[in-house]
Amino acid sequence: MSAQDLSPAAKKTKLDGSANEEKLKKMIEKVKVVLLDIEGTITPITFVHDILFPYIRKHLSDYLDKHWKEAECQQDVEALRQLAAEDTKAGTPGAITIPAASDDSKERKNIIQAVIESVNWLMDADRKVTALKQLQGHMWKDGYVEGALMGQVYEDVVPILEQWKRARKDIYIYSSGSVGAQKLLFGYSTYGDLLYLFSGHFDTKIGMKVEADSYHKIAEEIKCQPEDILFLTDVVREAKPAEEAGLNVALVIRPGNAPLTDEDKQHYSTLTSFDVLQPDNEFMR
Structure with missing residues (x-):
């Protein structure tokens, strides 16, 4: 089917898709750093x-029994104990005192x-x-x-990350999971x-991912605009x-991810594969 045979709606989808891809290519060419969820x-x-x-x-249960006397385990328990005390003081429903x-x-x-x-309750509540x-x-x-x-x-991720590295782009991770968990x-x-x-990793110690200040701090930390x-x-x-x-942003669409609204798709560039983010210079691939 030629472009002339497409319906107006199909033509718009085709053009929008091309414009989206072009915008993504321009983004990856101009930036110095890629920050990844x-x-x-x-x-x-x-x-x-x-x-x-x-x-x-x-x-x-087995982990706590095995490592209970170790300093690292006790530090983890104390951090959970303090969090539970804060939740209890704040009147958080369901908080479990340790x-x-x-x-x-x-x-x-x-x-x-x-x-x-307490851990099971925090996980049930998806506490970050x-x-x-x-x-x-x-x-x-x-x-x-x-x-x-x-x-x-x-x-599709590893080959593109390798291309970015060859193109001298710094790659950082920012996740609610701890830096230690990321590295593992x-x-x-x-x-x-x-x-x-x-080049580095960030977790919630820099700030929550839903707060703009966290991204300001990351930019300052890596000395990048x-x-x-x-x-x-x-x-x-x-x-x-x-x-x-002030960051450039694109939304990644993967199987099992929460669906995006039409408004979100209109506002943000989207991608279903990292392949669209290949650097243009052939020798960098």
């Missing part, structure tokens, strides 16, 4: 929800049970809090090192160790504050 952007959303999160719920530290063996069981209930992410990261480390977990990355995912991926591709950064995410609530901060 993980879940739903470069990693299947099912990996987190169907593999990583269930791993925490299944192994939490008893104070104790050397008594019977009280230890009560503390561990409270930690388990550092205390939870910190414990999860330490647990996932055990899983990756033991071979029970391997990081999943979309097949990419260090133990199904494609091998991918950490060499990244916001307009020289391209942020790729699948979440509109993250795209908006990044755009407010």
Whole structure:
């Protein structure tokens, strides 16, 4: 079918698609830095929800028993204890208090049970809090090192990241998952160790992903102007504050991601594969 045979609506879709792709190509050519979300952007959303999160719920009790006397584990528990105290003080419905530290063996069981209930409650509520992410990261480390977990990355991602690196573009990760968890995912991926591709990692310690100030801080941290950064995410609530901060933004559409509204598709550039973000210079590929 030729372009002349297309209906007006089909022609508009075709033109819009071409304009969208052209805009994306211009973005990747002009920016110096690419800032990447993980879940739903470069990693299947099912990996987190169907593999990583269930791993925490299944192994939490054994992990606490095994590592309880270690300083790292106690630091994680104390961070969760303080968070629970803050939630309780704020009157957050469902918050579970974690008893104070104790050397008594019977009280230890009560503390561990409270930690388990608190972690499950935080996960059920999808809380993006550092205390939870910190414990999860330490647990996932055990899983990756033991071979029970391997990081999943979309097949179109790695070749393009390698092209960006050859084109001297810095690549950073910004995820609600802890920096430690990020490094484990990419260090133990199904494609091998991918950490060499990244110039740095950010998590919620820099700020929440739904706040414009977080993106200002990232730009300051990496000594780059916001307009020289391209942020790729699948979440509109993250795209908006990044755009407010002056970053270039594009939304990634992947299987299982939350659907975008027509308004979102009109406002933001979108992509279903990283292939459209190849640098133009052939020798960089």
